[in-house]
Amino acid sequence: MVETTARHPAVSRDHDSPSHRDRPSMPHNLFDDQIAFAGLPAWHGLGTEVERGAGVEEMITAANLDWRVRKDPAPGAWRFPDSSEYDRYLVRRECEDPETEDPLLGVVGRDYTVLQNIEAFRFxxxxxxxxxxxxxxxxxxxxxxxxxVLARLQDDIRIVEDDVVHRYLLLSNSHDGSSAVSVRFTCVRVVCQNTLILSSRGGKKTSEVLIPHTPSLTTRLASEQANKLKETAEQAFEGAWEHFGRMASRRVSERETEKYLERLFPRTDRQKQLGEYPLRWHRVFAVLDDDTVTPARTRDTVWGLYNAVVREEDFRETRGREPPDARLRRIWFGRGSRLKLKALTLAQTLFRPPALN
Structure with a gap:
């Protein structure tokens, strides 16, 4: 049994627990401070609400994404056909104001193929x-x-009783050449608004379809037919439901909890000598002790422990030296996403004997 309050008296729910009652404030750098949502607003508190069931045109307009990008040769590249500049292109966002310079989004290669926003929505x-x-x-x-672009699929995943998980398809596209087009299968746990990662078969990668920005981009994106992708998604979510259910039925001991957190947030030698815990351990314990986000039924299970780690990562304060949009970048596309995948892979070993060693 994980006795979080008794073992960690220094943890104060009023100050350390990122509950719905006291969510941390989030500085933002969403494009033009604009985002569209249907239903409850996103956790960053910004956005333009649209009716549930909005179509492509309504959603792309509300999200202020009804603009195009273009790929231009690097300045002066034509003068030096044998130089590296000849293969460099600039991706710019086209502005309606002719007096405003089109913002530079990234530098890419000759074969880079842009995916317009409208094409992403029409997918x-x-x-x-x-x-x-x-x-x-x-x-x-x-x-x-x-x-x-995030779309919610019909039918939810019910882990235990009223512990429900919504299913989503997340399409992300970079206009700066930093990543491929990604169609990812993801979940949100209703009780705590955790963004959960689905792992691929084998557990070492996220469950997603990646399409590079090559000349075959539009053809490959079109080939991901709805029937085929829906079947792939159903298989991924079916596997997730089985994994999550087993995690919810597996109790964890205090020793297993500490070994799990040690793998994710290792203690320093000094902390080990003094019997102290890192700050992130205390934050996880605070989440476990918060009955508004951790139901008692799953508190001392692998499922509860994993979600406490995810909650801590999703809602912890953004560091001052990070850019203002760091949280969203982190939990969907950056190190937070990688940490959550590691946490899931590690958690799934807890219900398989032998336990962590």
């Missing part, structure tokens, strides 16, 4: 038309260099 049309999904949220980061 979901077969799902919308067949009633399989509805738009949930859409927006962009920075100056528009990364765009995302």
């Amino acid at each position: 979901f049309e077969p799902f919308l038309e067949r009633g399989w999904a509805s738009f949930e949220t859409a927006g962009a980061l920075g100056r528009g260099e990364r765009v995302w």
